[in-house]
Amino acid sequence: MQKVAQGSLVIELDENGTEQFYDSSLYMAMLLTVRRPFIFALVLRVCESVLDTTMSIVTKKLISHIASSYAWHNANDMARSSLSKPASLGHGLGLAIGLASMQQNLIPTLAAVLTFITYSLSGHKLDTATIFASLQLFNLIQGPLRQLPVTFTKLTDAYVALNRITSILVAEEQPETVTILESAEFAIEAVGDFAFETCAPPDQNHRGTARDDDMPTEEGTQVEQDPFCLKDIDLRIRHGAFVCIFGRIGTGKSALLQGLIGEMRQTRGHVRFGGNIGLVTQNAWIQNASLKENILFGQEMDTSKLQSVLQACALVQLVKAFSDGIDTEIGERGINLSGGQRSRVALARAAYFGADVILLDDPLSAVDSHVSSHLVEQCFLGVLKDKTRVLVTHHLDVAKHADLIIVMDNGRVVQQGSYPDLASMPGIFQILMQEHGNLNEAPENDLQNSCQDDPGHNSTLAPAENAVSKLHIDEERAKGAVSWAVYIGYLKGLKIGGHVFIALVSLILGQCAQVGTTLFLGFWAGRSIPGYQDGDYMGLYAGFGVGTAIFIFLLHYHLTMAGVRAGFLMFQTAIHHVLRSSVTFHDRTPSGRIVSRLTKDMSTVDDNLGSLWSFFLSQFLSIFGAIALIAYAYPYLVIGFIPLGILYIIFALIYRHSFRELNRIASVTRSFVFQNFGEQVTGVSSIRAFQQQKYFLKRMSEAIDYESRFIYSAIVANRWFASRLDMLGSLLVLGVGVFGVCLRNSVSPTKFAVAFTYTLQTTYLLCELSQRGVWLEMGALLLLI
Numbered sequence: 001m002q003k004v005a006q007g008s009l010v011i012e013l014d015e016n017g018t019e020q021f022y023d024s025s026l027y028m029a030m031l032l033t034v035r036r037p038f039i040f041a042l043v044l045r046v047c048e049s050v051l052d053t054t055m056s057i058v059t060k061k062l063i064s065h066i067a068s069s070y071a072w073h074n075a076n077d078m079a080r081s082s083l084s085k086p087a088s089l090g091h092g093l094g095l096a097i098g099l100a101s102m103q104q105n106l107i108p109t110l111a112a113v114l115t116f117i118t119y120s121l122s123g124h125k126l127d128t129a130t131i132f133a134s135l136q137l138f139n140l141i142q143g144p145l146r147q148l149p150v151t152f153t154k155l156t157d158a159y160v161a162l163n164r165i166t167s168i169l170v171a172e173e174q175p176e177t178v179t180i181l182e183s184a185e186f187a188i189e190a191v192g193d194f195a196f197e198t199c200a201p202p203d204q205n206h207r208g209t210a211r212d213d214d215m216p217t218e219e220g221t222q223v224e225q226d227p228f229c230l231k232d233i234d235l236r237i238r239h240g241a242f243v244c245i246f247g248r249i250g251t252g253k254s255a256l257l258q259g260l261i262g263e264m265r266q267t268r269g270h271v272r273f274g275g276n277i278g279l280v281t282q283n284a285w286i287q288n289a290s291l292k293e294n295i296l297f298g299q300e301m302d303t304s305k306l307q308s309v310l311q312a313c314a315l316v317q318l319v320k321a322f323s324d325g326i327d328t329e330i331g332e333r334g335i336n337l338s339g340g341q342r343s344r345v346a347l348a349r350a351a352y353f354g355a356d357v358i359l360l361d362d363p364l365s366a367v368d369s370h371v372s373s374h375l376v377e378q379c380f381l382g383v384l385k386d387k388t389r390v391l392v393t394h395h396l397d398v399a400k401h402a403d404l405i406i407v408m409d410n411g412r413v414v415q416q417g418s419y420p421d422l423a424s425m426p427g428i429f430q431i432l433m434q435e436h437g438n439l440n441e442a443p444e445n446d447l448q449n450s451c452q453d454d455p456g457h458n459s460t461l462a463p464a465e466n467a468v469s470k471l472h473i474d475e476e477r478a479k480g481a482v483s484w485a486v487y488i489g490y491l492k493g494l495k496i497g498g499h500v501f502i503a504l505v506s507l508i509l510g511q512c513a514q515v516g517t518t519l520f521l522g523f524w525a526g527r528s529i530p531g532y533q534d535g536d537y538m539g540l541y542a543g544f545g546v547g548t549a550i551f552i553f554l555l556h557y558h559l560t561m562a563g564v565r566a567g568f569l570m571f572q573t574a575i576h577h578v579l580r581s582s583v584t585f586h587d588r589t590p591s592g593r594i595v596s597r598l599t600k601d602m603s604t605v606d607d608n609l610g611s612l613w614s615f616f617l618s619q620f621l622s623i624f625g626a627i628a629l630i631a632y633a634y635p636y637l638v639i640g641f642i643p644l645g646i647l648y649i650i651f652a653l654i655y656r657h658s659f660r661e662l663n664r665i666a667s668v669t670r671s672f673v674f675q676n677f678g679e680q681v682t683g684v685s686s687i688r689a690f691q692q693q694k695y696f697l698k699r700m701s702e703a704i705d706y707e708s709r710f711i712y713s714a715i716v717a718n719r720w721f722a723s724r725l726d727m728l729g730s731l732l733v734l735g736v737g738v739f740g741v742c743l744r745n746s747v748s749p750t751k752f753a754v755a756f757t758y759t760l761q762t763t764y765l766l767c768e769l770s771q772r773g774v775w776l777e778m779g780a781l782l783l784l785i
């Protein structure tokens, strides 16, 4: 005798029978199993491709399109054309997932059918002990078999992710070309050549424009194809100097600042700063945080310093205009500021930071002459007067205040010197001065006006009466359970009723066929159908097996098709709405949140909803089948189900509530991670220039930790529930075992075997059912948001 022990179950099998049985069953099971990983790999590839396409559409095309042009009018066409590729992939995906899911569910049934037929054909007699002991073994391998493709998928997933991450990890790192030396003789010493790695995208490329208008040259046309270079740079700027950089557009003024801070590849020479650096970029970078956090930038709060910076940067009026004052959320998470306001906030950040060298890339471009004069007077020549300031600007009226003027042309410094020298010297600077008229007249009045009008002179920061209230929308988080109306709306709205109906019918028939198969095995073992020979039993049993296979295929195919169709329709609708929604919506909804919704959350709906439904429904019916079979064997045992059922409901309710809420919060916090990441990528040059990498890395890891906290709590909730279900399952098995022993004389071994087999199965199914039920609700929840 050989003992096969699994948990509390010990099955005793006859040695000959066991070997024969193992031979036939293992070959069948292996035959069916080895094909599965390949199908799953195929499905995975298709999924990856769909997800990649979708991600690129959402992040690159749509969101950037929305942000840049708000082109609502052709939103429909765009959504349709953008989605045509994923939509065509969807049908193949439906079929592949349908087949894969069918295989997964079919294998235990088919393996059992083929095994018993093979066993019988090889001249062995099927009896109750062999049938139900082997059925039990099939049930036992069912769990690992289900896990196998999941594990394989996860492994492939990890492999794909690793490949992608590797390409980022092995990417060339930016060399530290910038040296900061407090004791250096000059505030900035830059000697050498610099080059961009690639050509600028057409919309950023000024070179054509500048040359076409002014000096079209052969050189200009040729340079178009090569990345822009700065050549023969030789700058030595003394501490505390105010330097202005002038030149026509696209001549390399901003590039010079980028070269200095190491954002261009240095092909020759060196850059040395005599103190720490502050930077204001041309497109001012604003964090999704409060106005105060944007200005403080991780520094200690100093109220009087903040007041003077706000006043110098002409921000007092702005602060007073908000009811939350300096604590108002700005950027994507709050109020969107105008270009001029953004650059003044960035300027205030640089001024508050207290860096020794401040690089200012055209902060005056988006402000009128009135505010410009205020900034020059109060900020550049005021609070920053002791710092080394390098200002790129087209405002030639600032030139007279400069200690040093640098003129750029075609990536070279063509002139440098004091204002009187350059103004009297023939050259580009003189031409620019002539083109812009005599600039010595205007600013005086402007300056006076600015001082009178500017609320900066009123030092109080209390909100004005007509202050704008906070516009920041906290990410909504639906509460409570998902109502049936949502599910019905989902079915109606997505026009998948036909698929769902066929799936339900197939499910019921498939379940009947499955239970029938088990019962029929009992009849076969007892030879209880009069006039039936072994061949008849075999034929009918095979018929049951094929019937089950067909119904399972129909179930999974139709549910997957419904899921895929629903997924694409929802995605199309979501994209359509995002494109058609008002400017206010986009002003107030962070793009990180939209990207999170349209990618991660949509992919959860795509990947899981269809298969979750099919698992949920089939397991629900399996449990009914199992209870019916147990009731058939031991009607009195059903009474014992009642207290266990009550306990199960209590545990399930507690679990469902916490698991659902934890996942909801995790989904909301995930948006912050996306937001944080997007924000830091946009502001990477500022972060590097200010040397704030550590501070931002810390913020990012805090955001990830915060999200993980809820994910781990959800996993703990899962284990809590699973352990309680294990306990209930063990009680159920104990009950059936005790009944089996007590009623051994009145109940046939076949009946006991059927009841025992299904009791063990029910335990596993109950656990799966509850967990998938909650996941299903989570999927439905995503539809609400």
Ligand SMILES: Nc1ncnc2c1ncn2[C@@H]1O[C@H](COP(=O)(O)OP(=O)(O)OP(=O)(O)O)[C@@H](O)[C@H]1O
Pocket (backbone or CB within 6 Å): 196, 197, 198, 199, 200, 201, 204, 205, 206, 207, 208, 227, 228, 247, 248, 249, 250, 251, 252, 253, 254, 255, 256, 282, 362
């Ligand atoms: N990130 C980049 N990558 C590659 N090339 C770039 C990049 N940024 C700018 N360029 C190229 O460098 C040239 C100089 O651009 P830059 O921004 O320095 O001009 P600018 O003198 O500051 O013009 P403007 O006055 O309009 O700001 C551009 O014509 C463009 O082709």
